[in-house]
Each structure stands twice: as C-alpha cells, then as structure tokens.
Amino acid sequence: xxxxxxxxxxRVTLAKITRRLIPxxxxxxxxxxxxRVNVGFAALQMNEDLGxxxxxxxxxxxxxxxxxxxxEIPSNLIMExxxxxxxxxxxxxxxxxxxxxxxLVTGPISFYVLRFLLGIAEAGFFPGMILYLTYWFPTRxxxxxxxxxxxxxxxxxxxxxxxxxxxxxxxxxxxxLRGWQVMFLLEGIPAIILGFVVLRYLDNSPRxxxxxxxxxxxxxxxxxxxxNRIKSNHGEYxxxxxxxxxxVWLLCxxxxxxxxxxxxxxxxxxxxxxxxxxxxxxxxxxxxxxxxVAGAIGMVLFARxxxxxxxxxxxxxxxxxxxxxxxxxxxxxQVSPVLEMVMLTIAALGIYSTLATFWSLPTAFLSxxxxxxxxxxxxxxxxxxxxxxxxxxxxxxxxxGTTYSGLLFLAALILVAGLLALLVKHERSLEEVExxxxxxxxxxxxxxxx
Numbered sequence: 001x002x003x004x005x006x007x008x009x010x011r012v013t014l015a016k017i018t019r020r021l022i023p024x025x026x027x028x029x030x031x032x033x034x035x036r037v038n039v040g041f042a043a044l045q046m047n048e049d050l051g052x053x054x055x056x057x058x059x060x061x062x063x064x065x066x067x068x069x070x071x072e073i074p075s076n077l078i079m080e081x082x083x084x085x086x087x088x089x090x091x092x093x094x095x096x097x098x099x100x101x102x103x104l105v106t107g108p109i110s111f112y113v114l115r116f117l118l119g120i121a122e123a124g125f126f127p128g129m130i131l132y133l134t135y136w137f138p139t140r141x142x143x144x145x146x147x148x149x150x151x152x153x154x155x156x157x158x159x160x161x162x163x164x165x166x167x168x169x170x171x172x173x174x175x176x177l178r179g180w181q182v183m184f185l186l187e188g189i190p191a192i193i194l195g196f197v198v199l200r201y202l203d204n205s206p207r208x209x210x211x212x213x214x215x216x217x218x219x220x221x222x223x224x225x226x227x228n229r230i231k232s233n234h235g236e237y238x239x240x241x242x243x244x245x246x247x248v249w250l251l252c253x254x255x256x257x258x259x260x261x262x263x264x265x266x267x268x269x270x271x272x273x274x275x276x277x278x279x280x281x282x283x284x285x286x287x288x289x290x291x292x293v294a295g296a297i298g299m300v301l302f303a304r305x306x307x308x309x310x311x312x313x314x315x316x317x318x319x320x321x322x323x324x325x326x327x328x329x330x331x332x333x334q335v336s337p338v339l340e341m342v343m344l345t346i347a348a349l350g351i352y353s354t355l356a357t358f359w360s361l362p363t364a365f366l367s368x369x370x371x372x373x374x375x376x377x378x379x380x381x382x383x384x385x386x387x388x389x390x391x392x393x394x395x396x397x398x399x400x401g402t403t404y405s406g407l408l409f410l411a412a413l414i415l416v417a418g419l420l421a422l423l424v425k426h427e428r429s430l431e432e433v434e435x436x437x438x439x440x441x442x443x444x445x446x447x448x449x450x
Contacts, residue, residue: 010223013216017136020211022148024201025129028092029152031190032125034160035099036064037266038187039115041164042102042180044270044281049178050107058394060111061267065386067119072380073373075124076131083204084132087124092195094121100188103181127379130359134371135205138223139360140307146359147303154299154352157266157292160187165270165285179281248374250424251362254316255382257417258358261323261351264389264410265291265344272344272403276337291345295352302353306360313421315357320418323350327411331404347407351414354421361424385413 039046039061047057079087098118105111129149137145167186168179177185203209206220269291274284298319306315326347333339362374393406 006219009215009219013212013219014137014141016212016216017220018145018148020209021136022145025132025149026152026155028088028194028198029126029129029149030156030159031092031194032095032122033153033156034164034187035095035118035191036122037156037263038160038164038183039102040267040270041161041168041281041285042183043267044274044284045168045172045178045180046105049180050105050111052108052111054394054397055391056108056111056394058267058391058397060108060115061394062263062387062390063112064115064119064122065263065383067116067121068123068383068386069119069380071120071123072127072383073376076127076376077373079124079128079131084128085199085202085204088128088202089195089198091122091125091128092191092198095125096188096191096193096195097121098188099191100185102184102188103177123380124376127376130375130379131371135224136220138227140310142360144300144303144307147299147355147357150355150359151296151299153262153355154292154295154348157269158289158296161270161288161292162282162285163187165282165288168281168285170282243373243377245374247425248362248377249381250420251358251378252381254417254420254424255358255378256385256388257413257415257420258320258351258354258385259382260385260389260392261327261410261414261417262355262389263386264393264406265348265351267390268393268403268406269344273341275403276334276340287341290341291348292352294345294349298349298353299355303357306357312357312360313424316354316361316421317418319350319353319357320414320421321350323347323354324411324415324418326350327407327414330407331402334404354414354417358421389413 043052043057043061046052052060075087075091095118098114098121102114102118105114130146133142133146133149164183164187167183170179171177171182172179174182206212206217209217212220270284270288273287277284277287279287302315302319306312326343326345326349330340330343330347333343362371362378389410392409393403396405396409397403399405
C-alpha cells in the first residue's frame with residue numbers, strides 16, 4: 001500500500017493539475033459548445049429571414065456532425081502524434097473563423113456548407129480533450145475531473161443562452177446586419193483568441209510541465225505506469241483491436257443514443273421555449289438557461305457519486321431513465337407552460353448527467369494509441385446522433401405539426417442508451433490500481449518502474 005507521504009504527494013499533485021488544467025479546458029469547451037449550438041438561437045430570427053422550414057433548419061443544424069464524423073478519428077490520431085498544444089490550437093483557429101463566417105449564410109445551401117465545414121474544423125476537439133485527461137489523471141480520479149470539464153456543455157447554455165438572446169435583441173440592424181448575423185460574428189472571435197492562448201498554456205504531457213515539482217512528475221508517472229500495467233495484465237489493445245472490439249462498439253451505440261438526445265434538445269430548446277412562453281429573444285435566453293443549470297448540477301453530482309462508489313453502468317443508465325421520463329412527460333403536461341418547463345428541466349438533468357460518467361467506461365480499459373483511436377471512434381459514431389437528433393425533431397415537427405413527436409423520438413433513443421449501458425462489462429479492478437497491484441504482483445510501498 002502507499003505510504004502516508006505518497007498519499008499526500010498524490011493528493012497535492014492531482015490538486016495542482018486540476019487547478020491548472022480543468023478551468024482552462026472548461027473555458028475552451030464552453031466556447032466550443034457555444035459555437036456549435038448558437039445556431040439554435042440564430043433560428044429565432046434566421047429561419048424567418050431566410051424562409052427555412054423546420055426540416056431545413058434541422059438538417060443544417062445536424063449536418064455539422066457529418067463533417068465531424070468523417071474527420072474525428074484522423075484528427076485524434078494526429079493529436080497523439082504531434083501533441084495537444086499545436087493540434088488543439090489549430091482546431092480552435094479554424095472553427096473560430098468558420099463559426100464567425102456563419103453570418104454570410106443566405107440560403108439553405110450556404111447554411112449546409114458552412115455547418116459541414118464547421119464540423120470538419122472542430123473534429124477531434126472533444127475526444128482530444130478526453131484523451132488529454134488520460135495523460136494527467138489516473139482512471140479512479142477521472143470521472144469527477146471529466147464531469148468538471150464536461151459541465152461546460154450545460155454551462156455554455158447557462159452563459160450563452162441569455163448572451164445570445166441579448167445580442168439578438170440588442171444588435172438587430174446593426175451596421176446593416178441582423179441580430180443573428182452579429183451574434184455569429186461576435187461569438188466566433190473568442191475561439192480565435194483562445195487558440196493563441198493554447199499555444200502558450202497547454203503542455204503536451206506531464207514531462208513538459210515545469211509547473212510541477214520533479215517529485216510530483218515522478219509520482220504521476222509511477223501512478224499512470226502502474227495503471228497501464230494493470231490494463232496490460234487484463235489484455236493490451238492495439239489500435240486495430242480497439243477499432244474492432246465489441247465492447248467499444250457497444251459503447252458507440254450507448255453514446256449514439258445519448259448524443260442524439262443531447263443535441264435534439266440543445267438545438268430546439270430555444271424554439272420550444274419561445275413557443276410555450278411567447279416571450280422575446282432575451283427572455284427566452286434567460287429561461288433556456290434553467291434546464292442547463294440543472295444539467296450542470298446533475299453532471300457533477302452523478303460523477304462524484306460514481307467516483308466514490310466505483311460504479312459506472314447504473315449511473316449512466318439511471319441518468320438516461322430520468323431523461324426519458326422528463327421528455328415523455330413534457331408533452332403530457334402541455335396544458336401548463338410552467339409544468340412543461342419543469343419537465344424539460346428534468347429531461348436536461350438526466351440527459352446531461354449521462355455524459356461524464358459514460359467516459360469513465362472506455363478510458364478504464366483503453367490506453368495509449370488504442371485509447372486515441374477507441375475514444376475517437378466512440379465519439380465520432382456517437383456524434384452521428386448530433387445529426388439524427390436535430391433533423392428527426394425538425395422532420396417530425398413538420399410532419400405532425402408538433403415538436404412533441406420529436407421529443408418522444410429522443411426519449412426512445414435515450415431509453416435504449418440506458419438499457420444498453422447496463423450490458424457494458426465494467427471491471428472495477430481496473431480503477432482500483434493499488435489493491436490490484438498488491439494482490440497480483442506483490443507490490444508494497446514502492447512503485448514499480450515503467
């Protein structure tokens with residue numbers, strides 16, 4: 001077992017890494033997610049200005065994920081080769097430029113093309129961040145840190161919803177531009193600026209982290225080496241094996257259902273709330289923040305409890321079932337806008353709470369290049385749900401005259417995702433590094449060399 005000195009050194013090291021990396025990664029993801037989904041607020045004006053039907057808007061919102069899917073795995077493998085600092089900076093520069101260029105949309109074709117290019121530009125950012133966390137945190141510590149990082153998704157809604165609503169209402173007809181055009185221009189700039197910051201701030205690995213003391217770097221290296229040794233004892237995966245592994249593909253199916261619901265909600269929430277409230281853009285922005293607040297709280301609480309218990313599958317499944325209940329009940333309480341808002345909030349809480357704990361499942365058994373490929377595969381296949389969700393809601397809304405049919409579709413997908421999560425075999429021993437090492441290789445207070 002670790003000595004008291006080693007335990008304290010580990011605690012200090014992980015706290016220092018958390019303070020250094022998680023807030024910055026959180027900020028990057030807020031900007032990324034806002035640029036990805038601000039089209040939902042643009043739709044409050046853009047759809048009428050350009051004559052977009054629900055189906056046209058849903059297709060354009062979702063086509064982002066086709067480009068994202070095609071370039072996800074190559075992007076993550078490139079990052080593994082050239083390093084996070086350069087590659088994440090490149091991603092941010094290109095997506096910031098293309099996001100700002102969305103103000104040039106004049107019709108369906110330009111809408112589709114720019115959304116597709118935005119997906120290509122951003123491909124690799126999220127799985128790159130998940131892979132990057134594996135360089136710095138042992139698996140048993142990762143769900144909570146992942147949740148803190150990924151809480152940027154709902155927090156982007158908390159911040160971005162009133163901000164986007166304010167820009168839409170306050171800048172209409174500014175310099176000859178409509179409010180939605182000004183919004184795209186202004187919200188694309190932070191990604192470009194942060195790209196330069198990434199070049200100076202991010203280290204590719206702990207070996208380059210001069211802000212860690214030598215003994216802290218050594219402790220982290222030993223901890224990760226021990227973890228990788230345990231994974232090797234359970235079977236080391238090559239890139240090819242990771243790409244063809246049944247467990248990886250089962251996780252792809254789970255994540256597809258989760259992501260379909262996440263983006264089905266995200267891209268349509270402003271329009272749904274506008275319809276049920278009848279309020280203006282800024283007020284809609286404020287109300288839209290409420291479900292995102294619930295989602296952020298749920299993500300952190302579910303992940304913290306998952307880390308404390310070591311249980312992963314039921315945490316994903318229960319959150320998915322809560323999301324299902326919220327989506328189904330939303331349409332059944334349409335007699336009351338307040339109750340409908342409550343149900344949307346419950347749905348968001350459940351859906352977003354699946355995310356951080358989910359990513360503890362693949363990173364518990366994949367490492368190195370296999371992790372880069374496996375994580376990218378799961379994320380790219382899963383993110384096809386980002387195309388299916390918005391498009392299906394738009395298509396079903398046009399076909400039935402109500403968004404509730406689309407919400408039922410999302411409920412079915414997140415329900416299936418929760419059921420499939422229970423089929424994923426998760427070995428807690430892969431996260432209980434010290435206990436496993438002691439019982440399998442007879443290690444005591446000292447750490448084995450890499």
